[in-house]
Each structure stands twice: as C-alpha cells, then as structure tokens.
Amino acid sequence: MADVLLRGGRVIDSNGERRADVLVAGSKVQAVAEGLSAPTGALVLDVGGCIVSPGLVDLHCHLREPGQEESECVETGTRSAALGGYTAVVAMPNTDPPVDSGSMVRDLAELGRSSLVEMAVAGAITVGRNGSRLAPMAEMASLGVKIFTDDGAGVQDSALMRNAMEYAAGIGVTIAEHAEDASLAAGGQMHEGSWSSRLGLPGSAAVAEEVMVARDLALARLTGARLHLMHLSTAGSIALVRQARMDGIQVTAEVTPHHLSLTDGALASYDPNLKMSPPLRSAEDVNAVRAGVAQSVVDAIATDHAPHPLEAKEVPFADAANGVIGLETALAVALTVLVSGSGPFIADVASGEDACVEGASAALGAPPDGAVGASGLLGIQELLALMSWKPARIACLDHSQGGPVVPGSQANICVVDLDAAWVVDPDRFASRSRNTPFRGWKLFGKVLHTICNGEPVVLDGEPQR
Amino acid sequence: MDPSTTVIAGKSSLRNLLSVNDLGADGLHEMMRITDFFAEVSARPIPKVPVLRGKTIACAFFENSTRTRLSFEAAAKRLSADTMSFGVSGSSISKGESFKDTIMTIDSLGADAIVVRHPSAGAANQVARWVSKPVVNAGDGSHEHPTQALLDCYTIREALKEKSLSGLRIAVVGDLSHSRVARSNVLAMSAMGAVVTLVAPRTLWPASLDGWPVHEITCDLDPILAHTDLVYLLRLQVERGAGGLLPSLREYTATYGLTARRAAMMPKGALVMHPGPVNRGVEMSSEVAEMPTTLVGHQVANGVLVRMAVLYYLLAGPEGVDAMDVSRDASVLSDAESASLVALDG
Ligand SMILES: [Zn+2]
Numbered sequence: 001m002a003d004v005l006l007r008g009g010r011v012i013d014s015n016g017e018r019r020a021d022v023l024v025a026g027s028k029v030q031a032v033a034e035g036l037s038a039p040t041g042a043l044v045l046d047v048g049g050c051i052v053s054p055g056l057v058d059l060h061c062h063l064r065e066p067g068q069e070e071s072e073c074v075e076t077g078t079r080s081a082a083l084g085g086y087t088a089v090v091a092m093p094n095t096d097p098p099v100d101s102g103s104m105v106r107d108l109a110e111l112g113r114s115s116l117v118e119m120a121v122a123g124a125i126t127v128g129r130n131g132s133r134l135a136p137m138a139e140m141a142s143l144g145v146k147i148f149t150d151d152g153a154g155v156q157d158s159a160l161m162r163n164a165m166e167y168a169a170g171i172g173v174t175i176a177e178h179a180e181d182a183s184l185a186a187g188g189q190m191h192e193g194s195w196s197s198r199l200g201l202p203g204s205a206a207v208a209e210e211v212m213v214a215r216d217l218a219l220a221r222l223t224g225a226r227l228h229l230m231h232l233s234t235a236g237s238i239a240l241v242r243q244a245r246m247d248g249i250q251v252t253a254e255v256t257p258h259h260l261s262l263t264d265g266a267l268a269s270y271d272p273n274l275k276m277s278p279p280l281r282s283a284e285d286v287n288a289v290r291a292g293v294a295q296s297v298v299d300a301i302a303t304d305h306a307p308h309p310l311e312a313k314e315v316p317f318a319d320a321a322n323g324v325i326g327l328e329t330a331l332a333v334a335l336t337v338l339v340s341g342s343g344p345f346i347a348d349v350a351s352g353e354d355a356c357v358e359g360a361s362a363a364l365g366a367p368p369d370g371a372v373g374a375s376g377l378l379g380i381q382e383l384l385a386l387m388s389w390k391p392a393r394i395a396c397l398d399h400s401q402g403g404p405v406v407p408g409s410q411a412n413i414c415v416v417d418l419d420a421a422w423v424v425d426p427d428r429f430a431s432r433s434r435n436t437p438f439r440g441w442k443l444f445g446k447v448l449h450t451i452c453n454g455e456p457v458v459l460d461g462e463p464q465r
Numbered sequence: 466m467d468p469s470t471t472v473i474a475g476k477s478s479l480r481n482l483l484s485v486n487d488l489g490a491d492g493l494h495e496m497m498r499i500t501d502f503f504a505e506v507s508a509r510p511i512p513k514v515p516v517l518r519g520k521t522i523a524c525a526f527f528e529n530s531t532r533t534r535l536s537f538e539a540a541a542k543r544l545s546a547d548t549m550s551f552g553v554s555g556s557s558i559s560k561g562e563s564f565k566d567t568i569m570t571i572d573s574l575g576a577d578a579i580v581v582r583h584p585s586a587g588a589a590n591q592v593a594r595w596v597s598k599p600v601v602n603a604g605d606g607s608h609e610h611p612t613q614a615l616l617d618c619y620t621i622r623e624a625l626k627e628k629s630l631s632g633l634r635i636a637v638v639g640d641l642s643h644s645r646v647a648r649s650n651v652l653a654m655s656a657m658g659a660v661v662t663l664v665a666p667r668t669l670w671p672a673s674l675d676g677w678p679v680h681e682i683t684c685d686l687d688p689i690l691a692h693t694d695l696v697y698l699l700r701l702q703v704e705r706g707a708g709g710l711l712p713s714l715r716e717y718t719a720t721y722g723l724t725a726r727r728a729a730m731m732p733k734g735a736l737v738m739h740p741g742p743v744n745r746g747v748e749m750s751s752e753v754a755e756m757p758t759t760l761v762g763h764q765v766a767n768g769v770l771v772r773m774a775v776l777y778y779l780l781a782g783p784e785g786v787d788a789m790d791v792s793r794d795a796s797v798l799s800d801a802e803s804a805s806l807v808a809l810d811g
Binding site: 196197198202203205270314315319 | 606642645673675
C-alpha cells in the first residue's frame, strides 16, 4: 500500500482545528505538520481548503446481509458508507436470520471480509428478536459485540427489558433501544397530528416513542446499565433525555438526518420514500431535536440506513416498507441543515411556520415540501463530533476510530469539500437501494476521499473497490 | 407537489379530482351547475348523450364497492363512453401484487380517465403521479371520497327551497377519524357556506382539526339538535363496537343513534342523511330511516348525475362546459360551439 500525503487541508478533530499536511504510512498516520514532503511513490492529494477529519462512524445501519440481499449486502452497504465518509459502521442485527447467537456473530465476521470499512456487529437482545427470551449476550460479547438491540422493534415486555439491562450491566455492554410502544403505535403509518388528520393516514403518536423512552430511562436508573436510545424523534423524548442526564443516568442518544431535515408535512405527497419508523414528526419536534443536538443532549447523528427494493416502496402507502437509506447523504444533509452558512433553504421552521408550502416548487434542486431550512446551529467541529468521535466512543470503537489525527493514530480519515454543492441522484448511489427521501435535493458538502486503515477506499468521490 | 392543485378558478382546467380541495368553492358551484344540466338530460326519454363517444373510462377498484363502481359505470355509459373495469374480486390480483403494474396496464390499454378506489390513503395521488390521464378518486382509505361529497351536497341543495347551503347548520355524526366521507363532506359543505359541527365520542375524533373547516367539535349530540338543520350520520363499522374504541354498539346507539325521540328535538323539516348502507338500529332507527326528510334514496340516484358531471368536466374540459351553457340558453353559436351542441343534443 502506497503512502498517502494529504496536502493543504484543514485538520479538524477532537483537538480542534489546524492547517496541516497529513502523511499516512501503512495503516497509521505517520506525520501531521505543515510543509511535509512526499516520500517517493506516495499518492499526493491536494486537499487545499478541504476538511480533513477522523472518519465518520455510523451507529445504526442495516446492511441486510444475510437474508435480504436484494436490498443491500455488506459490500454494497459499506461501499455506500465509504462514499459517505464513514470508516466504521455498526450493522444492525435484524438480518434474516437475526444475529442472536455466537455462530451468527462469527458468520457476520466472515461476511465482514467483503466490507470496505470497519464493520462492527450489534447483537439481538432476544432470541429471534421475538421479545420473549434473552439471547446469549455473554457469548456474543466474548466475540466482540458491544451493543445489543432488537432494532426494528422495541422490547415490549418491561420485565424482560429490566433483565436485559441487569445482564448487560453485568457484562459491560450497551443496550440500544428502538423506542416504540407497539400497542400505541399499532397501525400507524405517519406521525399523528395535524397532517395525519388532513391526509387520512393512520397516525402513530409521539407518546408511542416517549412512553418507552421514559420506561427505559427508569430501568437504566434502576439497573445502572448503559442505555443508548436510537433515532429519537420527538420533543418529549429529548426532554426526557435532558432530564435523565441531569439525574446522572448513563444514557446516550442518537438522531437521524431525516428527522433533522423533514417534517410530517412532506407526507402530503404520499411518497412511500418518506415512510419510516419512527415517522417524520411535526415542525415543533424537529426544532426540539435540533435544539437537543445543539445543546449536547444528543450524542450522535446516525443514519438508520434502511435499504428496501423498489417493490417494497412503489406500492400503496399503506403497504410500503418502513425505512430510508442515508449513508451517502448523511453528512451533506447534516451540513446543509445544521451548520452555519451552508444551507440553501428558505423555509424556516424555527419561526414556527409550517414547513409544507402547498404548491411549492418541486423542481430539481429545490427543497421539497416539508423540508426545513438551514439553522446555523452547529459549527463544523461540533457536527464532526456527533458523526465521528462521539459515536466511536458509544460503539467502543475509539481505539481505532474517531481520531484525533495525530502521529501514531489509526489512519481512518475522510476529506470533505465543504463548498461543493451537489444534487442527490439515487441512480448514482453505490447502495443497492434507491429509497432516499432526498432525491433532487441540492446539498452542500461533498466527501472527496475516504481512507480506511491507511487504504484510500474512496478517491475523488469514486470508490476504489 | 400535489399534481391536481390546479383549481378551477374561472375557467382554468381541473386535471384530476383527488380531493374536494382540488375544486374549491368555485369548482363546487360549477360542478353543481353541470349536474343540474345532466339531471335535465336524465329526465329525457333517452337519458343518454354522445359527448364522450370514443372515450374510455377505466374503473380500477382495489377495494370492493359495487355501488360506487356501478354508479361510475352508469355515468360513463350515459355519456356514451366505453368502460373498462378492474376489480379485486374479478381478477387474480391480491394485495401485495403490483398496484403500479396494474395501473400502467390500464393506462396502456388506452383509458382516457382512471377512476381509482383503494384501501390505502393517497393511492389516487400516487396514480396521478404515474399517469398523465385524469384521475378520479373514488375513495382512498380514510382520506377522501370527493364524488360522495359532491352527490351529498347536490342532494342537500335539491332538497332546499333556496338551493343553497349557505348558512345551513349541519352536524356530522359518527366515526370521524376513519371516515373519508366525513373528510370530503366537511370540506365541501363548508366551502359551500354551511356551518359544520362534528359530533363523536373522543375516541373517534380526528387527532387534530387542522384542515377541518368546522365550527366546533363535541361529544354531546342532544344539546345541538335544536340548532341543527341537517344531521349527516356516518356509517359505523360494527367492529368498532368491539371494545377498543367504543365500549359497545349498544352504548354508541344510546348516545349517538338518531332515534325518533332525537329527531323530534330537531327543527321542523330538518333533514337526515347517511351515505348508506344504513345499519338500522345503530346509526338511526328504522322510524327515522322511513321519514320523508331522510334522504338516503335520493343520494343514490344523484350519484350517477354528479359522476357524469365530474367525468364530463375532466374529459371535455372548460370548452365543453362553455358549449353546454350555450346549448341551454343561447341562440347564436360559433362553429365550435355548434359542434358541441350537436353532440350534446344528439
Ligand atoms: Zn429502529
């Protein structure tokens, strides 16, 4: 593997920002300084003006292998991740069969050999994700699993969840929850509120999420377990986590790019590519989630990359599968809607105005109905923290992921051109699926290069394998 | 984003009828006027006009509704259009098979307009995105059923001496949150000037009243009856009485059923409507169903007329409507108008 010299970039990591060249040799960062000279045979990349950051870490993606390879596999999903600037992902265990045993963890490790980035596997909390019996967590933990979740559904049985937390606390692993009370959410196809009442789509109320968040926080307090709350989407959930922090409960929380950028008003198009669980929420919820991000109540932005084939989305709304893909758009969406000065949108939900303007332009490049505008809530370093070093810590990947970019550190790096504008074209995705809610959006911030363990897996926006 | 937001303001054209909102107040009044014309046509010895000769109307019914389908087919036939029907019972398609493929097939078979009925809200909107032909929503999940609202408003207008809904005090009673009939009717009635009150137990209220132009919503039927000119009773699916949303059908009937006692609390001559079929003894008692002021039968007859108006408007366009006006009351015609007139009178 040739050495790589990144010349002229703005290095931003948990240590701050500095102008420096970065020399990568083998799988490590060898030097970080101004005016480095290129060793013979080194690949020299001019990254003048671009951000050089520790690679991004996604806490939540569905790679669909084994069992649903028509929508994604480890290779395509991690190629998609690399293109999005990720150098590590946590694969969700709701494959078919699910990752609920030591042998499945070993199978996934085998599949991981086709991965372009570091792939960690989450294990199921219950056998078959059925919510009735604890899965062999200690066995899976002995094989390196750090996070357990029945994602796709919440653990409905409160006594079982208490036991899962007790057990997890005993072996030092994290319980991650898809917080959704199934009885309250039953039949829901979108967020319950003014838009569901207009559109005649059955609603799933915010309380379906909040009831389970509140229960899990109480159980985490009781058991002392580490709790990670996935894809929080409501104002009430953010308020509960904020309070739990003050109470000293060990909890971390993630939110998704789509819950930060779209409201339930977008559903006026009845486009199944806007159907996901949890659903797109009201403008008030979006603002509260953004405030949670800005005030460090939220620890990570995770994609919930959930690929589905066309057959599962080009159907009547009621029959459509839940979920959207996000690995290739996450950073740009977050940059565009959260980071100061880079947003193209005019609609401003922060003013309390409804984001869905009827008859608004649907032209390519314009934000569709239900899109919410740039808010300038975060600096670039704060955003990278939420997408790189903080999630790396939650996933216990911080020995190799999340930087800082200093000599001797593992060479997991992404290079981003903040000023590059691009239009989302799903047909160009490396993902096997196309179910993005951002088709046609004009976004700012393009990933140019991704270096994973010293290997340039993406150069100039093109995957190298 | 909504492909049919073009409103009939003046003489601009309506591409699809997906929601009552596509019409607006002007469009609703226009549609009433066109329906009047077809009512006249239907009173003729041969109640048929060749205005849509050579056109094909496809009825794509992914949910059974013999009544609504027959009504659209009868409307198409009286306009001399050919019909093409697709129904879940009459074909091998099952839920999960490609909805889009079926629609694209109908489209390529040469349909000039597609009437869609589907259990999923938004299905007609999706169809309108896929095809360039006019699309009529004949009921989509709990969303809307605009032609039902048109026929109800036409029926009300016909029953009133003033031929106007303006200021009419209407109570819509029953399963509001799951009813496409309620949503479309509330939009249409209030756009035509009625003052609408919603009545239901809290478990059947919409989650929010945003987008519901109503005067008020209440759980209590009896106190408002004395100030109500028309009670519109929604059909209750009897499964709702299983205990999840309502303690029992008996309790619903005791609280919201329109009995002779409750009907007597209404002003003299007040009207009662129901989209049918009526669950006698649930939404209304048999006595109420038999009252002359109960308009269930008229609604069925008027259904064909309003659907003629909708299909004619979507396929013949504003020029067709202009020509129709001329045919009724003008004596001097342009060439184009005479051509249409010949067609109409033929
Ligand atoms: Zn989930």
